[in-house]
Amino acid sequence: MKIGIDMMGGDFAPLEALNGIHQYLEEGKAHLVLIGDEEKIKACLSEQQLPTAAYTLVHAPQVIDMHEHPTKALKEKQQSSIAIGFHLLATRKTDAFISAGNTGAMLVGSLYALKPIEGVLRPTISTIIPKENGKTGLLLDVGLNSDCKPEHLNQFAIMGSVYAQHILGIDHPRVALINIGEEEGKGNLLAQATYPLLKENQHINFIGNVEGRDLLVDKADVMVCDGFTGNIILKLAESLFEITHNKQIQHEYFDRFNFENYGGTPVLGISKPVIIGHGISKGKAFMNMILLAQKMIEKDVMQKLKAEVEA
């Protein structure tokens, strides 16, 4: 099992990626392919040595900056760590790819350098939602698909359900449609048209609508919406950590809104595991991303997604 890591991505590259790799290697078993500026990585490695059998270094002379235009940068910087990372993944030199770099470039690479799983209309990105009773929910889409059709949401429900089951370890995950009323027939046109599809979907355990007030409560495990709504919920939730932190409101619950700890978000619906981290990712986040990639490979989540979407 080989996991590619963009060593140049994120605000603290390559140091924090390396810190995460150190933490990962205490338990992890994948061979790591470190992609980035050889000289810079070696300079860091001279201070923080890694067991040589644990990694391979792949030189990438270019970097895509955080503010570059994704499509343009990926096209023009074929020798960038992100472009090479996708190339290695597409040509089966690696089994997964992780980066805390330019999010747009990671999404463009996921959609175009790799292929969507056959039958998947729209790949999606999700986020963990900390439930107030200590459990964990999954929210999707959180921004890859800002305009959606009912059949897209119906597939997000399937993909989220597979992910919740195999990665989050939730049996028979309860799937809900995010809406502005409890009963069938409520909501905007999209929600009204999506409800019957979810209700008839044999691949999921659909429990109906959830409202804004239910998102942080343990009503549903997988919560489905369009990427516009989901992104606003995600960023509002993220802001709770910062606001409570700034106000010195200390509570274990709000600590769980520190999304950095979760590592990153996988792109679901594409042929290989790709994990996108926050630009501010530190060692712990990198470690969690590598562990997540390992788990996705071990559980063969992409194949399981394929089987559910096709069936």
Add this chain to the structure above:
Amino acid sequence: MKIGIDMMGGDFAPLEALNGIHQYLEEGKAHLVLIGDEEKIKACLSEQQLPTAAYTLVHAPQVIDMHEHPTKALKEKQQSSIAIGFHLLATRKTDAFISAGNTGAMLVGSLYALKPIEGVLRPTISTIIPKENGKTGLLLDVGLNSDCKPEHLNQFAIMGSVYAQHILGIDHPRVALINIGEEEGKGNLLAQATYPLLKENQHINFIGNVEGRDLLVDKADVMVCDGFTGNIILKLAESLFEITHNKQIQHEYFDRFNFENYGGTPVLGISKPVIIGHGISKGKAFMNMILLAQKMIEKDVMQKLKAEVEA
């Protein structure tokens, strides 16, 4: 100035409405028209007397329950406190109407018993958003219009701006579009098409997009979105009060998420002030609703809305 009050609306009717009226009369100057079951109200009044010059009692033998179908109930229960409340308002016997009863019936009554202000495409409802620096923002639409067109959002911006200025006392309120990116051109089709309208709108002080993470931060005073998105934000925000309360996380900031304190939400874009309260409204909420109605009448907010929308 006469303000109509539905004495039968809310979980604690008519007692809490009466408590609110008592509190209001310590300072307030409007004549109050109490609408509801005469016997029940009189029974309460015998224990909690009001100065007789301060109010008029209007008997309404019927009540629309919280779970009745709004349109059907309003049509069939012409002698209900809500139907009579709207009738008094439409025939100029009162200058405003307040109820903590069936929200749907209040909205239907607002739209059909009264008239939209000329030129208003879609009346709207808003909510107060407590900003983390102590200030107060306005979010709209929060659920009356789940599917919107760009020109609707453009009018919400105008109406929200007038309300923020005259009722919240914010000079030159900063108006923002809720979106999933900072730059123009980001977002779903609705947001992409709305941005240029807001940018060119001479009636508002448009400052651009705000994201989910900016909602609780003091970036904008008036935040505009479709009613689906807004309702989910509102209910998520409301749940923060309950969650922090249950977890005994005590902080002045989260106390401000106790939306009950704000009283109710006015319906903007109709010809007269109508204020809809939470079913759980207690005395303080009723007092605040009556004060809000008084302020809306005094400042002639409906006329100011009309002037801005028409111009």
